[in-house]
Amino acid sequence: MVDLATASSGPAAHDDEGAPLVELRGVDKHFGPLHVLKQIDLTVARGEVVVIIGPSGSGKSTLCRTINRLETIDAGTITIDGRELPAEGRELARLRADVGMVFQSFNLFAHKTVLENVTLGPIKAKGVKRAAARSRAMELLDRVGVANQAEKLPAQLSGGQQQRVAVARALAMDPKVMLFDEPTSALDPEMINEVLDVMVGLARDGMTMLVVTHEMGFARRAANRVVFMDGGEIVEQADPETFFTSPSSARARDFLSKILTH
Numbered sequence: 001m002v003d004l005a006t007a008s009s010g011p012a013a014h015d016d017e018g019a020p021l022v023e024l025r026g027v028d029k030h031f032g033p034l035h036v037l038k039q040i041d042l043t044v045a046r047g048e049v050v051v052i053i054g055p056s057g058s059g060k061s062t063l064c065r066t067i068n069r070l071e072t073i074d075a076g077t078i079t080i081d082g083r084e085l086p087a088e089g090r091e092l093a094r095l096r097a098d099v100g101m102v103f104q105s106f107n108l109f110a111h112k113t114v115l116e117n118v119t120l121g122p123i124k125a126k127g128v129k130r131a132a133a134r135s136r137a138m139e140l141l142d143r144v145g146v147a148n149q150a151e152k153l154p155a156q157l158s159g160g161q162q163q164r165v166a167v168a169r170a171l172a173m174d175p176k177v178m179l180f181d182e183p184t185s186a187l188d189p190e191m192i193n194e195v196l197d198v199m200v201g202l203a204r205d206g207m208t209m210l211v212v213t214h215e216m217g218f219a220r221r222a223a224n225r226v227v228f229m230d231g232g233e234i235v236e237q238a239d240p241e242t243f244f245t246s247p248s249s250a251r252a253r254d255f256l257s258k259i260l261t262h
């Protein structure tokens with residue numbers, strides 16, 4: 001097992017500021033009788049890109065949702081940038097804004113334009129003036145390559161474009177960390193790379209990211225660390241090169257042999 005604190009050996013992590021940006025300690029969760037997260041300890045350094053992989057049902061999405069407490073937990077602590085997230089209340093609402101989320105389904109408002117989808121959150125959450133929010137949103141839409149679609153409705157865009165709008169919307173809150181939960185799994189194959197390219201760009205710009213994905217190409221291009229989950233546990237974690245060429249656990253070897261032959 002690779003030590004959690006030192007597992008990041010990739011090139012882009014900017015962990016010189018010491019304390020981890022995200023820290024989970026002893027996080028435990030059941031859904032009824034199902035023990036879905038078993039004493040999870042995980043740290044993510046500032047600027048680090050961590051990819052979470054593992055078999056279906058291993059707890060990856062639950063872990064991802066737990067990080068901003070979209071899921072309740074039975075035990076443990078979750079700390080973002082040195083501040084522990086409480087279970088509920090105003091402080092939780094405030095700290096949640098530090099975490100941008102992009103889900104498999106794009107979750108855009110169908111009756112709002114692309115531009116409105118990106119401006120709405122910051123205007124409501126932070127009281128940003130409409131003109132400032134609009135200009136920031138246009139910058140972000142440009143960054144993800146869809147500025148020319150700003151006045152369209154989401155349904156007029158391709159799936160890949162809609163997911164890029166969802167990325168821009170998450171970025172509009174100026175999050176400290178971005179969580180991606182299988183962001184390309186609902187996309188047609190030809191649209192997957194356009195979303196992955198946006199994510200690689202964010203990683204290269206130093207965004208701290210936690211990404212649940214089956215796109216091993218993304219892990220190889222952008223991840224500092226791969227975390228392998230199975231049965232609600234973190235079984236193994238290592239830099240991508242080490243993990244893909246010589247995983248240390250039989251469970252990871254078995255998983256890789258299945259996905260790499262498909």
Ligand SMILES: Nc1ncnc2c1ncn2[C@@H]1O[C@H](COP(=O)(O)OP(=O)(O)OP(=O)(O)O)[C@@H](O)[C@H]1O
Pocket residue numbers: 031034036054055056057058059060061062063
């Ligand atoms: N809201 C829920 N209520 C009850 N059980 C749930 C709930 N959400 C998830 N589970 C169960 O918890 C387990 C872990 O689910 P989770 O979605 O975290 O796994 P995953 O590794 O992300 O799987 P996949 O790769 O298929 O998305 C599964 O057995 C799932 O059926």
